[in-house]
Amino acid sequence: xxxxxxxITDFGLQDSFVGVMKGVIYSINPVVKxxxxxxxxxxxxxxxxxxxxxNSYSYFPExxxxxxxxxxxxxxxxxxxxxxxxxxxxxGPDNGIFSYIYENEDCSVYKITSDDYFLDxxxxxxxxxxxxxxxxxxxxxxxxxxxxxNVISEYVSIELKRPKRDNNNIFGEIIYVDTFGNMMTNIxxxxxxxxxxxxxxxxxxxxxxASYADGEPDKxxxxxxxxxxxEIAINQANAADRFKVxxxxxxxxxVPDNKVSNE
Amino acid sequence: xxxxxxxITDFGLQDSFVGVMKGVIYSINPVVKxxxxxxxxxxxxxxxxxxxxxNSYSYFPExxxxxxxxxxxxxxxxxxxxxxxxxxxxxGPDNGIFSYIYENEDCSVYKITSDDYFLDxxxxxxxxxxxxxxxxxxxxxxxxxxxxxNVISEYVSIELKRPKRDNNNIFGEIIYVDTFGNMMTNIxxxxxxxxxxxxxxxxxxxxxxASYADGEPDKxxxxxxxxxxxEIAINQANAADRFKVxxxxxxxxxVPDNKVSNE
Amino acid sequence: xxxxxxxITDFGLQDSFVGVMKGVIYSINPVVKxxxxxxxxxxxxxxxxxxxxxNSYSYFPExxxxxxxxxxxxxxxxxxxxxxxxxxxxxGPDNGIFSYIYENEDCSVYKITSDDYFLDxxxxxxxxxxxxxxxxxxxxxxxxxxxxxNVISEYVSIELKRPKRDNNNIFGEIIYVDTFGNMMTNIxxxxxxxxxxxxxxxxxxxxxxASYADGEPDKxxxxxxxxxxxEIAINQANAADRFKVxxxxxxxxxVPDNKVSNE
Numbered sequence: 042x043x044x045x046x047x048x049i050t051d052f053g054l055q056d057s058f059v060g061v062m063k064g065v066i067y068s069i070n071p072v073v074k075x076x077x078x079x080x081x082x083x084x085x086x087x088x089x090x091x092x093x094x095x096n097s098y099s100y101f102p103e104x105x106x107x108x109x110x111x112x113x114x115x116x117x118x119x120x121x122x123x124x125x126x127x128x129x130x131x132x133g134p135d136n137g138i139f140s141y142i143y144e145n146e147d148c149s150v151y152k153i154t155s156d157d158y159f160l161d162x163x164x165x166x167x168x169x170x171x172x173x174x175x176x177x178x179x180x181x182x183x184x185x186x187x188x189x190x191n192v193i194s195e196y197v198s199i200e201l202k203r204p205k206r207d208n209n210n211i212f213g214e215i216i217y218v219d220t221f222g223n224m225m226t227n228i229x230x231x232x233x234x235x236x237x238x239x240x241x242x243x244x245x246x247x248x249x250x251a252s253y254a255d256g257e258p259d260k261x262x263x264x265x266x267x268x269x270x271x272e273i274a275i276n277q278a279n280a281a282d283r284f285k286v287x288x289x290x291x292x293x294x295x296v297p298d299n300k301v302s303n304e
Numbered sequence: 305x306x307x308x309x310x311x312i313t314d315f316g317l318q319d320s321f322v323g324v325m326k327g328v329i330y331s332i333n334p335v336v337k338x339x340x341x342x343x344x345x346x347x348x349x350x351x352x353x354x355x356x357x358x359n360s361y362s363y364f365p366e367x368x369x370x371x372x373x374x375x376x377x378x379x380x381x382x383x384x385x386x387x388x389x390x391x392x393x394x395x396g397p398d399n400g401i402f403s404y405i406y407e408n409e410d411c412s413v414y415k416i417t418s419d420d421y422f423l424d425x426x427x428x429x430x431x432x433x434x435x436x437x438x439x440x441x442x443x444x445x446x447x448x449x450x451x452x453x454n455v456i457s458e459y460v461s462i463e464l465k466r467p468k469r470d471n472n473n474i475f476g477e478i479i480y481v482d483t484f485g486n487m488m489t490n491i492x493x494x495x496x497x498x499x500x501x502x503x504x505x506x507x508x509x510x511x512x513x514a515s516y517a518d519g520e521p522d523k524x525x526x527x528x529x530x531x532x533x534x535e536i537a538i539n540q541a542n543a544a545d546r547f548k549v550x551x552x553x554x555x556x557x558x559v560p561d562n563k564v565s566n567e
Numbered sequence: 568x569x570x571x572x573x574x575i576t577d578f579g580l581q582d583s584f585v586g587v588m589k590g591v592i593y594s595i596n597p598v599v600k601x602x603x604x605x606x607x608x609x610x611x612x613x614x615x616x617x618x619x620x621x622n623s624y625s626y627f628p629e630x631x632x633x634x635x636x637x638x639x640x641x642x643x644x645x646x647x648x649x650x651x652x653x654x655x656x657x658x659g660p661d662n663g664i665f666s667y668i669y670e671n672e673d674c675s676v677y678k679i680t681s682d683d684y685f686l687d688x689x690x691x692x693x694x695x696x697x698x699x700x701x702x703x704x705x706x707x708x709x710x711x712x713x714x715x716x717n718v719i720s721e722y723v724s725i726e727l728k729r730p731k732r733d734n735n736n737i738f739g740e741i742i743y744v745d746t747f748g749n750m751m752t753n754i755x756x757x758x759x760x761x762x763x764x765x766x767x768x769x770x771x772x773x774x775x776x777a778s779y780a781d782g783e784p785d786k787x788x789x790x791x792x793x794x795x796x797x798e799i800a801i802n803q804a805n806a807a808d809r810f811k812v813x814x815x816x817x818x819x820x821x822v823p824d825n826k827v828s829n830e
Contacts, residue, residue, distance in 0.1 A: 044597055047586060053483040054317065054580065057360040060310060060341030064363035067337065071307055071365065074593065078586030084484065085540060097583040100590035100696070102597065113540060116515025165515045166486075167530035170363070220579040221610065223692075252642025252691045267693035277611060277639060316746035317580065320623040323573060323604030327626035330600065334570055334628065347747065348803060376803060379778025428778045429749075430793035433626070 043104040043130070043181040045074045049093050050110045050169060051082040058167070062108075062174040065160065069178035076101075085113040087137045087199055092217045092225075095141035096268045098129055108177040109133040116165035121153040121172050122196065123186045130186070132177045134168070137199035144201060154190040204228045209294040213271070215287035222279025223272050226290045230265040233292050239263040240291040241273060253277070263290075306367040306393070306444040308337045312356050313373045313432060314345040321430070325371075325437040328423065332441035339364075348376040350400045350462055355480045355488075358404035359531045361392055371440040372396040379428035384416040384435050385459065386449045393449070395440045397431070400462035407464060417453040467491045472557040476534070478550035485542025486535045489553045493528040496555050502526040503554040504536060516540070526553075569630040569656070569707040571600045575619050576636045576695060577608040584693070588634075588700040591686065595704035602627075611639040613663045613725055618743045618751075621667035622794045624655055634703040635659040642691035647679040647698050648722065649712045656712070658703045660694070663725035670727060680716040730754045735820040739797070741813035748805025749798045752816045756791040759818050765789040766817040767799060779803070789816075 046066060052058040063075050078097050082090045090111040098107050105128075112119075112134045124131040124139050126146035131139050135152070142148060153172070156163070158179045163171040176189060204213040204227055213228035233239070235249050246261045249271075256262040256276030261283075266272035273290060274280050281287075309329060315321040326338050341360050345353045353374040361370050368391075375382075375397045387394040387402050389409035394402050398415070405411060416435070419426070421442045426434040439452060467476040467490050476491035496502070498512050509524045512534075519525040519539030524546075529535035536553060537543050544550075572592060578584040589601050604623050608616045616637040624633050631654075638645075638660045650657040650665050652672035657665050661678070668674060679698070682689070684705045689697040702715060730739040730753050739754035759765070761775050772787045775797075782788040782802030787809075792798035799816060800806050807813075 045590075045593060047590075049583075055342065055344045055483045057312075057341045057356045058483075060339055061360050061363045063339045064308075064310070064360065064365075064368075067308060067339070068363065068365045071337075074597075076586055076589045076593070078583045079581065081581045093583045097587050097590065100587045100594070102590075102594045105590075114517055117517045164528065164530040166527060166535070170530065220581045220584075254640050254643045264692060265690065267690040267696065272692070318605065318607045318746045320575075320604045320619045321746075323602055324623050324626045326602045327571075327573070327623065327628075327631075330571060330602070331626065331628045334600075377780050380780045427791065427793040429790060429798070433793065 043073070043106055043183070045076055045101055045105045046177050046181055047076045047078050047097065047101060047105060047107045048080070048110075049078045049082060049090055049097075049108070050080050051084045051086065051090070052080050052110070052169065054080055058169065061170050065170055065174040066178040066181075069175060070181045073178070073181050082111050085111060087111060089217070090138045091140050091199060094131070094138065095145070098131075098142070101129070103128045104130075106130045106132060106177050106181050108173055109138050110169040110173050111138055112136065112168065115168050119197075121168065121176065123151040123153060123176065123180065123189055125149045125151070125186050130180055132173055132180065134173075135196050137197045140198045140201055143196075143198055149186070149192055150194075150196050151186045152190045152193045155188065158184070158189060202227050204232075211292040211294070213290045213292070215273070215290070216270075218281040218287075221274075222281040223266075223274040224281050224287065225266055225268060226271045226273065228271045228290065228292060230269055230271060233263070233265070233271050236295040238293040238295060239271075240293065242288040243291065246273075306336070306369055306446070308339055308364055308368045309440050309444055310339045310341050310360065310364060310368060310370045311343070311373075312341045312345060312353060312360075312371070313343050314347050314349065314353070315343050315373070315432065317343055321432065324433050328433055328437040329441040329444075332438060333444045336441070336444050345374050348374060350374060350376075352480065353401045354403050354462060357394070357401065358408070361394075361405070364392070366391045367393075369393045369395060369440045369444050371436055372401050373432040373436050374401055375399065375431065378431050382460075384431065384439065386414040386416060386439065386443065386452055388412045388414070388449050393443055395436055395443065397436075398459050400460045403461045403464055406459075406461055412449070412455055413457075413459050414449045415453045415456045418451065421447070421452060465490050467495075474555040474557065476553045476555070478536070478553070479533075481544040481550075484537075485544040486529070486537040487544050487550065488529055488531065489534045489536065491534045491553065491555060493532055493534060496526070496528070496534050499558040501556040501558060502534075503556065505551040506554065509536075569599070569632055569709070571602055571627055571631040572703050572707055573602045573604050573623065573627060573631060573633045574606070575604045575608060575616060575623075575634070576606050577610045577612065577616070578606050578636070578695065580606055584695065587696050591696055591700040592704040592707075595701060596707045599704070599707050608637050611637060613637060615743070616664045617666050617725060620657070620664065621671070624657075624668070627655070629654045630656075632656045632658060632703045632707050634699055635664050636695040636699050637664055638662065638694065641694050645723075647694065647702065649677040649679060649702065649706065649715055651675045651677070651712050656706055658699055658706065660699075661723050663723045666724045666727055669722075669724055675712070675718055676720075676722050677712045678716045678719045681714065684710070684715060728753050730758075737818040737820070739816045739818070741799070741816070742796075744807040744813075747800075748807040749792075749800040750807050750813065751792055751794060752797045752799065754797045754816065754818060756795055756797060759789070759791070759797050762821045764819040764821060765797075766819065768814040769817065772799075
């Protein structure tokens with residue numbers, strides 16, 4: 042039996058929506074553990090949902106079922122999906138929320154067509170309860186994904202922004218801002234070492250910092266982020282609040298990477 | 305053993321109140337599962353609590369204990385109650401939060417008088433911790449409700465607003481607004497079919513929509529809601545924000561219901 | 568096996584941080600129960616974290632591991648700690664968040680130095696995931712604290728504000744405000760009885776009230792708080808909102824305590 046179902050939604054914590062999904066899940070699998078990842082995804086924000094999935098799934102044990110419901114198309118023809126990777130399962134609507142999974146993992150994507158696993162009455166507004174939760178719960182009790190529908194080869198991906206390169210420069214952008222106002226770029230940590238110089242909107246902020254606390258008061262710093270990409274932050278303050286438009290981030294490579302010993 | 309205790313409170317998530325209740329529960333029943341339904345009920349709002357209970361309880365397995373603490377009278381003479389229905393138990397103060405249960409289910413209502421199941425020291429401000437959590441936990445380990453007190457026949461109900469009828473019209477009102485600003489009316493889905501015309505403050509918004517996404521930008525729609533009553537919504541926007549006072553909703557029945565085939 | 572790990576952080580509920588910590592914990596101990604105490608500690612507020620720990624830990628069963636991550640010094644030289652008391656374990660950074668535990672319990676304090684129990688890659692920004700969660704999870708599967716590092720005798724405490732006394736007066740201050748705006752003082756309930764007169768900023772608010780509901784509209788009351796110290800509150804309103812600066816609270820003892828029978 043799969044032991045864990047994780048939940049990501051934009052349902053918030055002001056209503057009974059999330060609790061009801063858990064009731065549906067436990068009614069099917071009374072012994073599963075349910076872990077809330079984030080229910081405060083900005084309403085209908087597929088990019089934010091995709092990044093929360095990317096940042097969390099790999100920390101869970103093999104066989105975990107990741108249920109994500111950010112679903113502006115609820116009740117329309119967009120399909121419900123099961124995505125199977127080597128170690129995990131993902132359940133949710135076909136609107137791009139699994140784009141990073143498609144990119145990072147070998148995936149089998151199943152279009153859910155069998156309503157055998159849905160609640161008896163399916164509403165047009167709450168598929169999180171009526172379709173996705175019972176599908177995830179039935180997956181967790183070892184129903185095979187092929188019982189829910191067939192493998193498909195066409196499904197929706199969102200464009201994943203990539204840094205650009207030019208001579209010794211890497212040009213990145215901000216793809217996510219966390220609760221603290223730390224701004225996650227799309228430049229991978231491993232591409233930036235402690236000799237490089239970092240520019241925010243073409244103004245140098247110096248080289249990488251080793252910790253948030255290394256930053257001087259009110260000064261932007263760059264740091265290797267915990268999710269694998271470089272972050273722009275301010276020690277004990279909110280960096281994102283300084284900007285009305287997210288800044289460009291440029292890395293000036295001072296020494297080729299293969300000349301620098303690892304930290 | 306009962307496997308699940310659900311929690312609804314107005315305690316918020318900014319303090320340790322809810323976590324402490326879980327500590328008390330697990331100290332008595334280490335194997336129960338605790339499911340948060342909603343801790344962001346508007347402070348002391350009995351109507352909102354009652355609707356969250358109504359919308360959630362039936363999705364949980366038989367034997368679930370539903371613990372609800374919205375309790376402006378904490379420390380006064382209002383009684384703590386256990387409500388037993390065919391499939392569920394409810395625990396909370398006698399102030400009307402269980403009104404929809406009284407209406408929808410055959411209920412036995414017990415006034416909790418035995419302090420055998422309370423914490424040793426009962427504060428005057430946190431009965432969620434000192435009385436209701438230990439009672440719910442003890443119920444979940446199969447102590448019979450009659451051990452906590454006697455059945456009573458008088459208990460508090462709030463007025464449940466009902467739609468009014470007049471010739472071919474049904475007049476309803478808004479009884480709840482969800483996180484997304486969707487406005488739940490008190491008119492049951494089954495009373496409104498796709499031939500009927502819906503009016504909000506006497507202005508027609510047309511007939512029922514099949515999904516949120518069917519709505520044109522910025523236009524109010526009516527839709528069969530997931531909790532059994534008609535909702536007024538706007539596709540990808542907040543309908544409630546359009547109103548300073550909740551609107552009246554009128555259904556003009558175009559064809560008698562028994563002449564319309566089911567969708 | 569220890570059955571419960573509690574969590575207190577300032578990570579909020581807008582990101583995947585807390586969910587990821589749970590993934591790490593369940594990967595190590597699949598059968599533990601994880602209880603959220605509070606993830607909305609004001610960013611970097613050690614005092615608020617310390618009080619949330621004080622108010623919650625004793626309601627959990629023997630052997631519970633309490634994990635607290637409010638950590639402005641993440642990535643710097645501040646040490647990770649395990650604190651062992653008679654009944655509980657605490658895991659978190661050495662910055663004073665465990666000050667009330669040091670004061671109230673016999674403690675053995677271990678400085679965590681062995682990285683055997685850390686994730687393979689330790690980031691400089693998310694020790695909640697990379698160090699503290701795996702340490703707590705490994706403690707919960709009965710690895711002894713001495714395997715993580717040695718006992719130390721010097722660790723950080725914050726100053727715990729104490730009431731002052733002068734003849735028949737006790738002078739206290741506000742040390743915490745809850746979600747409802749109830750203001751917790753540092754004066755213990757047992758020091759104030761129903762004969763005493765309470766002053767807020769030198770203005771009398773009368774004697775102790777027996778419940779919130781006893782208070783007249785808009786009038787400040789004092790009440791024995793559920794966490795062991797006297798609270799200043801307003802019935803069905805937010806007392807803290809009345810003040811731009813937290814008030815002083817004075818108790819005028821009318822009768823020596825030993826002359827008053829217990830309530």
